[in-house]
Amino acid sequence: MRSNTWFALLVAAGLAAVMTPMILLAAGGGGGFDSVVHGIESRYHTHASRIPFMGLVSGIAGIATHGGVRGLHVAEIEHLDSPVDGAELNALVEERVGKGWQRMIRETSRDGEQQSLIYVKPDGSRMGLLVIDLDGREMDVVQVSVDPAHLDDDMGEFRPHHHKRAHDSDASDTSGDEKQDGGESDQGTN
Amino acid sequence: MVARAQDQLPTPSPIEKSLAERASHVTEVTLDKNMLAFAAKFMDKDKDDDKDDDGVKDMIRNLKGVYVRDYEFDKDHSYTSEELEGLRKYFEGSNWSPMVHERTKGVPEGTDIYLKLEDGKVQGLFVLDAEEKELSLVLILGPVDIDKISELGGTFGIPKSAGKAIKKAEKEATK
Numbered sequence: 001m002r003s004n005t006w007f008a009l010l011v012a013a014g015l016a017a018v019m020t021p022m023i024l025l026a027a028g029g030g031g032g033f034d035s036v037v038h039g040i041e042s043r044y045h046t047h048a049s050r051i052p053f054m055g056l057v058s059g060i061a062g063i064a065t066h067g068g069v070r071g072l073h074v075a076e077i078e079h080l081d082s083p084v085d086g087a088e089l090n091a092l093v094e095e096r097v098g099k100g101w102q103r104m105i106r107e108t109s110r111d112g113e114q115q116s117l118i119y120v121k122p123d124g125s126r127m128g129l130l131v132i133d134l135d136g137r138e139m140d141v142v143q144v145s146v147d148p149a150h151l152d153d154d155m156g157e158f159r160p161h162h163h164k165r166a167h168d169s170d171a172s173d174t175s176g177d178e179k180q181d182g183g184e185s186d187q188g189t190n
Numbered sequence: 191m192v193a194r195a196q197d198q199l200p201t202p203s204p205i206e207k208s209l210a211e212r213a214s215h216v217t218e219v220t221l222d223k224n225m226l227a228f229a230a231k232f233m234d235k236d237k238d239d240d241k242d243d244d245g246v247k248d249m250i251r252n253l254k255g256v257y258v259r260d261y262e263f264d265k266d267h268s269y270t271s272e273e274l275e276g277l278r279k280y281f282e283g284s285n286w287s288p289m290v291h292e293r294t295k296g297v298p299e300g301t302d303i304y305l306k307l308e309d310g311k312v313q314g315l316f317v318l319d320a321e322e323k324e325l326s327l328v329l330i331l332g333p334v335d336i337d338k339i340s341e342l343g344g345t346f347g348i349p350k351s352a353g354k355a356i357k358k359a360e361k362e363a364t365k
Contacts, residue, residue: 148231
């Protein structure tokens with residue numbers, strides 16, 4: 001009986017550890033994901049689709065990445081009525097995102113078809129990432145909390161072997177190419 | 191760029207806003223000290239014992255900020271010499287020293303590299319790279335290892351062309 005109580009307490013503590021960053025990030029002191037999505041819905045007279053069971057998916061992601069990824073929120077806005085003005089979207093997000101969030105990247109095309117905004121919010125050893133991506137008449141808003149320490153541990157397992165070989169052989173040309181490839185990939189991500 | 195203090199990231203100038211309006215594609219990257227420290231955390235976990243990488247990580251960890259603006263245009267030379275001059279003015283009358291001035295005759299194309307020197311140490315780097323259809327500004331604030339800085343080309347939104355320009359500066363510095 002007593003061990004059952006302890007088990008229940010442990011499960012509750014585990015759930016709290018997984019869910020707290022999600023709740024805190026989503027609330028974001030009046031900003032963050034919910035505020036931005038509501039702002040977009042209101043301005044563009046649209047309704048964002050939330051992915052069902054995202055809380056569960058987020059919890060599983062947290063466990064699978066050993067805490068590397070938590071607090072996953074995704075909203076999808078389809079069939080926007082009119083083209084989105086990049087400056088207006090930027091101003092809207094800036095106004096709604098709330099305290100502590102800083103814009104790291106903005107990528108915009110003049111025709112307004114493509115807009116990407118990436119905000120970050122340092123939170124101790126973790127970092128909140130908020131991505132707003134517009135492609136034509138579709139917009140995605142994603143928020144996630146990442147812990148670089150745990151995330152990179154997991155990513156390390158999937159590093160391609162040739163990357164390690166290039167370093168091992170200390171072939172300067174090859175390693176230079178590796179770095180360039182990595183850099184291009186980074187920029188592409190940006 | 192509108193200067194705040196010389197060791198703080200600038201706010202966009204009217205010239206940059208005007209360029210952004212004309213550009214077909216604009217990329218803006220602003221990384222302050224906190225974000226760079228976070229980026230270095232990702233690199234900290236790299237299991238490869240590469241001393242060169244360690245040097246780059248240390249440099250990133252100590253940087254105060256990275257400010258990148260990249261404008262792509264549909265038409266050739268959609269910017270003027272006056273606009274380039276206006277962007278360079280940010281670095282006049284301060285402890286920034288021009289290091290590379292490369293010009294193409296008859297067109298406003300060219301590359302400028304400025305270094306911020308304090309007590310003989312490089313504490314900042316600015317690259318203005320103007321090509322036919324692309325204009326890039328890269329400002330890196332903080333202690334810069336001139337031998338390693340070109341490795342940042344292609345990361346943090348820094349265009350590879352700017353990385354190449356920085357390599358030129360490296361060569362100049364070692365002369």
